[in-house]
Amino acid sequence: MADATMTRPSPQASARREAGAVVLRTHDLTKRYGERLAVNNLNLEVYRGDIFGFLGPNGAGKTTTIRMILGLITPTSGSVEVLGQDVATHRAEVLPRVGALVETPALYLYLSGRDNLRVVGDALGGVSDERIQAVLQMVGLAARQKDRVKTYSLGMKQRLGVAIALLNDPDLLVLDEPANGLDPAGIVEMRDLMRRLSAEGKTIFISSHVLGEVRQICTRVAILNLGKLVTESTVEDLTRGQGEFAVQVERPREALALMQAQPWGKSARIDEANGTLITQAPNGSGRDLNLFLVNLGFAPASLIPQTQDLESIFLTLTNNTAGEVR
Amino acid sequence: MNPSITTTTASIAPSQARSLSPSFIGLVRAELYKMWAQWTTRILLGLVFAATFLPYLLLLARSQTKTDFTAQPLYWTYNVAEISLTILRVLGGFALLVIAARAVGLEYQQGTIRVLLSRGVGRVQLLTAKLTSVTLLAIAMVIGSLILNSLLFLLQFGLIYGAGDQFSSAFTSGFWASVWAYFLTVLVSMAASILLAICVAVVGRSLSFGVSAALSWFAADNFAVLVLFFVYRLTQNDFWIKLPAYFLGPILNQLPSAYVPALLVQHTTEFGTTVTAPLGANTVGLTPFVTYDATHAFVVTLIYCVVFAVTAYILTWRRDVLE
Numbered sequence: 001m002a003d004a005t006m007t008r009p010s011p012q013a014s015a016r017r018e019a020g021a022v023v024l025r026t027h028d029l030t031k032r033y034g035e036r037l038a039v040n041n042l043n044l045e046v047y048r049g050d051i052f053g054f055l056g057p058n059g060a061g062k063t064t065t066i067r068m069i070l071g072l073i074t075p076t077s078g079s080v081e082v083l084g085q086d087v088a089t090h091r092a093e094v095l096p097r098v099g100a101l102v103e104t105p106a107l108y109l110y111l112s113g114r115d116n117l118r119v120v121g122d123a124l125g126g127v128s129d130e131r132i133q134a135v136l137q138m139v140g141l142a143a144r145q146k147d148r149v150k151t152y153s154l155g156m157k158q159r160l161g162v163a164i165a166l167l168n169d170p171d172l173l174v175l176d177e178p179a180n181g182l183d184p185a186g187i188v189e190m191r192d193l194m195r196r197l198s199a200e201g202k203t204i205f206i207s208s209h210v211l212g213e214v215r216q217i218c219t220r221v222a223i224l225n226l227g228k229l230v231t232e233s234t235v236e237d238l239t240r241g242q243g244e245f246a247v248q249v250e251r252p253r254e255a256l257a258l259m260q261a262q263p264w265g266k267s268a269r270i271d272e273a274n275g276t277l278i279t280q281a282p283n284g285s286g287r288d289l290n291l292f293l294v295n296l297g298f299a300p301a302s303l304i305p306q307t308q309d310l311e312s313i314f315l316t317l318t319n320n321t322a323g324e325v326r
Numbered sequence: 327m328n329p330s331i332t333t334t335t336a337s338i339a340p341s342q343a344r345s346l347s348p349s350f351i352g353l354v355r356a357e358l359y360k361m362w363a364q365w366t367t368r369i370l371l372g373l374v375f376a377a378t379f380l381p382y383l384l385l386l387a388r389s390q391t392k393t394d395f396t397a398q399p400l401y402w403t404y405n406v407a408e409i410s411l412t413i414l415r416v417l418g419g420f421a422l423l424v425i426a427a428r429a430v431g432l433e434y435q436q437g438t439i440r441v442l443l444s445r446g447v448g449r450v451q452l453l454t455a456k457l458t459s460v461t462l463l464a465i466a467m468v469i470g471s472l473i474l475n476s477l478l479f480l481l482q483f484g485l486i487y488g489a490g491d492q493f494s495s496a497f498t499s500g501f502w503a504s505v506w507a508y509f510l511t512v513l514v515s516m517a518a519s520i521l522l523a524i525c526v527a528v529v530g531r532s533l534s535f536g537v538s539a540a541l542s543w544f545a546a547d548n549f550a551v552l553v554l555f556f557v558y559r560l561t562q563n564d565f566w567i568k569l570p571a572y573f574l575g576p577i578l579n580q581l582p583s584a585y586v587p588a589l590l591v592q593h594t595t596e597f598g599t600t601v602t603a604p605l606g607a608n609t610v611g612l613t614p615f616v617t618y619d620a621t622h623a624f625v626v627t628l629i630y631c632v633v634f635a636v637t638a639y640i641l642t643w644r645r646d647v648l649e
C-alpha cells in the first residue's frame with residue numbers, strides 16, 4: 001500500500017507521469033455485433049491526471065468502448081480495469097468513483113434539474129444539498145435548477161449531464177462527446193471546466209469525433225478507427241511527424257535520385273507545390289542528412305524538420321475508411 | 327509509442343469524504359420520488375380514490391337505502407364492501423399496471439438507466455428497488471382505500487342514517503371471512519398486475535411498449551375466451567374451452583367466485599318474499615367457461631407471477647444496456 005499511487009497527484013503533468021498510476025486500462029477489449037467488430041482488441045492505458053482524448057470518426061467504436069468501460073455492455077472478450085479493479089467483477093466498488101456522460105445526456109425530463117441530481121444522488125447513497133448546489137454552479141445551471149429539464153436546451157441538458165457525472169466527486173470522468181450540442185462559447189466553457197477539474201487532480205477520458213474540440217486540452221490522445229487503435233501517444237509525439245524533413249536544394253531531382261538509392265530514402269519525394277524535397281534522414285538525424293547532402297555537393301538552402309498538425313494526422317489516419325458505409 | 331516506464335496501478339484510495347456506494351434504501355426513495363413526480367401517477371391514484379366515492383354516492387341518491395339497510399344490514403353491508411373491493415381490484419390493478427410499466431419503461435426510454443448503472447448501481451438491485459417501490463405504493467393505495475371506505479361507510483350509515491344499532495348484525499364473522507377472502511384476491515390480482523407490467527416493460531425496454539403491452543394483455547386474454555368458445559362450438563373439441571383456465575386475466579376474474587366463501591344472507595325480494603340465499607362474489611370481465619377450483623386459480627396465477635419475475639430479472643441481469 002505504501003507505493004507511489006497513494007500520493008496525491010501533483011499539479012505537473014510530468015510528475016504525474018512519473019507517479020505512473022494507471023487509472024483506466026483495457027486488455028484486448030473486443031465487442032462483436034454479429035459479423036461486425038465494433039471494438040477490436042483495444043489496449044489502452046490512461047494515467048492519473050491525464051486528459052485523455054479518445055478520438056475517432058463516427059462509428060469508430062468510441063461509445064461501445066465507453067459502455068464496456070462502464071459495465072453497461074459485456075465485452076465479447078477482453079477486460080477493463082478501473083482504479084486497479086476489474087469492472088466486471090468489482091463494479092459496485094469501482095464505478096461509484098467514476099463519473100460518466102454517455103452519448104446524449106440521459107435525464108429525467110419530468111423532473112427539475114436539481115431533482116435530477118437529487119434522485120441520482122439518492123441512488124448513490126446520498127449527496128448533500130451543498131454538493132448539488134456546487135455542481136450546479138460549476139456547470140452554470142444554478143439559475144435554472146428549478147425548471148423542468150423538458151424545457152432545457154440541448155446545451156443545458158449536456159451541462160446537466162456533466163453535473164450528474166461530477167455529482168459524487170469522481171476520480172475518473174468519462175465523457176462521451178461532451179461537446180455535442182454545445183455552441184462555440186459552450187465548448188470553450190466545457191474546455192475550461194475540464195482544465196479546472198484536471199487541475200484538481202481528476203483524470204479525464206474524453207471522446208470526440210471532432211479533434212478541434214479537445215486538442216487544446218488533451219495530454220494524451222488515442223485514435224480509433226473501425227474499432228482498432230490506430231495510434232496512442234502524447235500530442236507532442238504525435239505532431240512531431242514521421243521524422244521527415246523538408247529540404248530546399250538546387251537540382252532537387254538529382255538529389256532525389258541519390259536519396260532514393262539509400263535505405264533511409266525510399267520514401268523521399270518532391271512536393272510539387274513548392275519544389276522542396278520531403279525525405280527521411282539517415283538515423284533520423286537532420287545533421288546526418290545535411291552531411292550526406294553536403295558531401296555530394298548539394299548544400300541545402302534550408303532543412304526543416306516537418307511537424308504535422310494533428311488535424312491532418314487525424315484525417316490521414318482515419319479518412320481512408322471514414323466515409324465508407326458500414 | 328509505448329511508454330517504457332514501469333507503471334503501477336492506482337488503487338482505490340480513500341480520498342476525501344466520499345465513501346459513496348449505491349444504497350438500496352436510497353434507490354427506493356429515489357424511485358418513490360420519481361413515481362410521485364409524474365402526473366400520470368397522481369391522476370391514476372386520484373381516479374382510484376374518486377371511484378371509491380361512487381357506490382356511496384349512488385346509495386345516497388337512492389331514497390330507500392336507509393330503510394333497506396335497516397331491514398337487511400348484512401346484505402347491504404356485504405354488497406357495499408364487495409363493490410368497493412371490486413373497484414379497488416379493477417381500477418387499482420389498472421393504476422398499478424400503468425405505474426409499474428412506466429417505472430421501468432421510462433428509465434429505458436429516457437436512457438436514465440445507464441446513468442444509474444454506470445455508477446455502480448446493480449441491475450438486479452435497481453429492478454428490486456423498482457419492484458419494492460411499486461409494492462409500497464400499492465400498499466399505500468390499498469390502505470388509503472380501506473380507510474376511505476371505512477370512513478365513508480361509517481359516515482353514510484352511522485352518521486347520516488343513524489343506523490349504528492344495525493352494525494352488530496352486519497359485521498358477522500361470516501361477513502369478515504368473506505370480505506377477507508375477497509381482499510386476498512384483490513392483493514393477488516394486484517401482485518400479478520405489477521409483475522406482468524414490470525416484465526413486459528423490461529422485455530420491450532420502452533415506455534410505450536411496456537404500457538400498451540401490459541394493458542392489452544388482459545384485453546387480449548379476455549377476448550381469447552370468447553374466440554376459443556366459438557372455436558369450441560365449431561370443432562366440438564373440449565380442449566378449446568378448457569384452455570382459458572390457463573389464461574391469467576380470466577383466471578383472476580374467476581378467482582373471487584372460486585375462492586370467496588359464499589355468504590348466507592336473508593334477503594327480501596322485490597315481491598316481498600324472504601329468501602335465504604348464498605351471496606356469491608362479483609365477477610368483472612370474462613371467466614373461463616369451465617369452472618375450476620380456487621387452488622387451480624392460485625397455482626396458475628403463481629406460475630404466471632414466477633415466470634414474469636424470472637423473465638424480468640434474467641433479462642435485466644444478462645442483457646447489454648444499449649439505451
Ligand SMILES: Nc1ncnc2c1ncn2[C@@H]1O[C@H](COP(=O)(O)OP(=O)(O)O)[C@@H](O)[C@H]1O
Nearest residue numbers: 033038057058059060061062063064065326648
Ligand atoms: N447495438 C448495436 N448493434 C449492432 N451494431 C452496433 C451496436 N452498437 C454499435 N454498433 C456498431 O458498432 C460500431 C461502433 O459504434 P459506436 O461505438 O457507437 O461508434 P462511435 O461512438 O465511435 O461513433 C458502429 O459501426 C455501430 O454501427
Ligand SMILES: [Mg+2]
Nearest residue numbers: 062063103177
Ligand atoms: Mg458515439
